[in-house]
Amino acid sequence: MKKVKLPFNKTDLKTLRAGDEVLLSGVVFTARDQVHKILSAKIRADQKKKTDPVFPFPVAGQTFYYSGPTPPPPGRVIGSAGPTTGSRMDRYTPLLLEYGLKGMLGKGERSAEVRLAVKKHSAVYFITYGGCGALLASHIREAKIVAFPELGPEAVWRLVLQDFPAVVAIDSRGKVFP
Amino acid sequence: MMRQVKASEISGRITELAREANFIFPGVLIRLIDRAVKREENPLAKQALGAILTNIRLAKKMPLPLCQDTGLVEVFLEIGSEVRINLKPFSCLEDVVSEGVADAYQKYFLRLSVVDPLTRKNTGNNAPALVHARLVSGNKIRIHLLAKGFGSENMGKVINLAPGSGCLDIEDFAVKCMEEAGSRPCPPVFIGVGIGGTMEKAALLAKEALLYPEELTVPNKDKELRTLEQNVLRRVNKSGIGPAGLGGKNTALAVKAKKFPTHIAGLPVAVNISCWALRVAHGTI
Secondary structure: OEEEEEOOOHHHHHOOOOOOEEEEEEEEEEOOHHHHHHHHHHHHHHHHHOOOOOOOOOOOOOEEEOOOOOOOOOOOOOOOOOOOEHHHHOOOHHHHHHOOOOEEEEEOOOOHHHHHHHHHOOOEEEEOOOOOHHHHHOOEEEEEEEEOHHHHHHOEEEEEEEEEEEEEEEOOOOOEOO | OOEEEEHHHHHHHHHHHHHHHHHOOOHHHHHHHHHHHHHOOOHHHHHHHHHHHHHHHHHHHOOOOOOOOOOEEEEEEEEEOOEEEEOOOOOOHHHHHHHHHHHHHHHOOOOOOOEOOOOOOEOOOOOOOEEEEEEEOOOOEEEEEEEEOHHHHOOOEEEEEOOOOOHHHHHHHHHHHHHHHOOOOOOOEEEEEEEEOOHHHHHHHHHHOOOOHHHHHOOOOOHHHHHHHHHHHHHHOOOOOOHHHOOOOOOEEEEEEEEEOOOOOOEEEEEEEEOOOOEEEEEEO
16 A cells, blocks of 8 residues: 655656555545536637636646535535546546646546546546545545635535545556556 | 325425435445455455445444435335325425425535536526326325436436347347446446336336335346346446456446336337445335
C-alpha cells in the first residue's frame, strides 16, 4: 500500500504503477459533468482570444475527484461522497490535462484518447470503490464549496482526504489496470 | 365500504420509505454479498467486497446515505379499489408522491439530483418522482419505492428482437449489455431482464424485476426464465469485470427475468442494471 500526498510532487506521481493500491492524503477538488463542460468552454473561448485561462479554482497540478457528495448533515464535514463514472468526462479530459490537471479519481474505464493524454502529460487516473460513499466520507477531513455553488450537487468542493483508498487505473506511462 | 386514506398519510409514508431505501440495505441481499466474499479468490476483488460490507454498516451507523447518488425516485403503487384518497383540488397522485419525496430529500440531507433534461436546471427538491400505479382489489395501498442511481441506470438497453429469436439471443443481449457497461454500473450488480409486451412494457418489466430483494435470492418458478437467469449470471460472472471493476468472479449477484405476452411480429427485450447498492423499500397503508 503506497501513501500518496496530494497535490503531487513529480517524483511521487511517476513511481505509481497501474494496479498499485494507494492511500491518498491531501487536497482534491470535486468536478463532474457540468464543471468539465464550463471549464472546457472557458479554455476554448480564451484560446480564441489568445489569453491564458484563469480558473475559479486551482487546476494546474491538482487532482479532480469525480463526485457529487450529499449535503453534510449537522456535525459532519461532508455527506456521502463516493466516485461517479469517469468515462462521462472523457470528452473534456485531454484538454484539461493539457492545461495542467495531474490527477483524476473516479470509477470505471476510460477511453483510448484519455489513456494517451494521461501518458503524454504524465498524469494519473485512480479508481475507488463505487457505491461506498459512507465509507469514503469517513476518509474526508475537511470540505468546503469553492466554486459554482449554483450548480447544487455539481458544485466544486475542496476536500482534504486522509488515507483515502484507491487503485491506480492508468499510470503516467499510459499503462492500464485491470 | 370505502376506506378513507389521507393524501398526507401517503406522502408521509413515502418520505420514510425514501429514507429507509437510502440508508438501510436489505438484509437478504447482505447474505448474497457474504456469499460472494467467500467465493471470491481475487484479493483486490475480495477487498472491494469487504469495503461494500463496511459501507453498509457505516451508512446505517453514521448515518449517511449508502451512496452519494441518492437517485431518481420511482414508486410503484398497488391501490385497493376500496380505498378513497382525498386529494387537494387540481392535484393528482403524482403530486402526493412527489411531495413525500421532496420532504425526504430535504429532511434527510439526500442529494438533489433531478434536473430539467435540456436546460439541466435543478428542480431543487429531487421531485418529481416517477409513479406507476395499479388498481387492485382490497382496501390497502402497497408501496414499492426504488431510488435509482444513474451510474447503473445509464447502462440499461432496449431492443426489438425478431420473433424468431429465442432465449439464447436474449441471453446474448443481456451479457453484451453488461460487458459493454464494464465497471461503470458499480458491480457486483443486479440485472433485470424484461421480455415481451411492447418496448416500454419490456423496460418496465426489467425495472420491476429489480424491485423485490427476496425474489432476487430465489430461483424463478418459470422454467425458461430460470434457465435464462442462470445462464446470464454464469456468463456475466465469467467476464472478469469483478467487484468495482477490479477483476474476479463476482460481477453480478443475481439476475431476474420477467415476461409478458407480446405480438406475433415481435420480441421486445429490455435490460436494466442496478449497482450493488439496490435502494428499495416497501410498505403497506
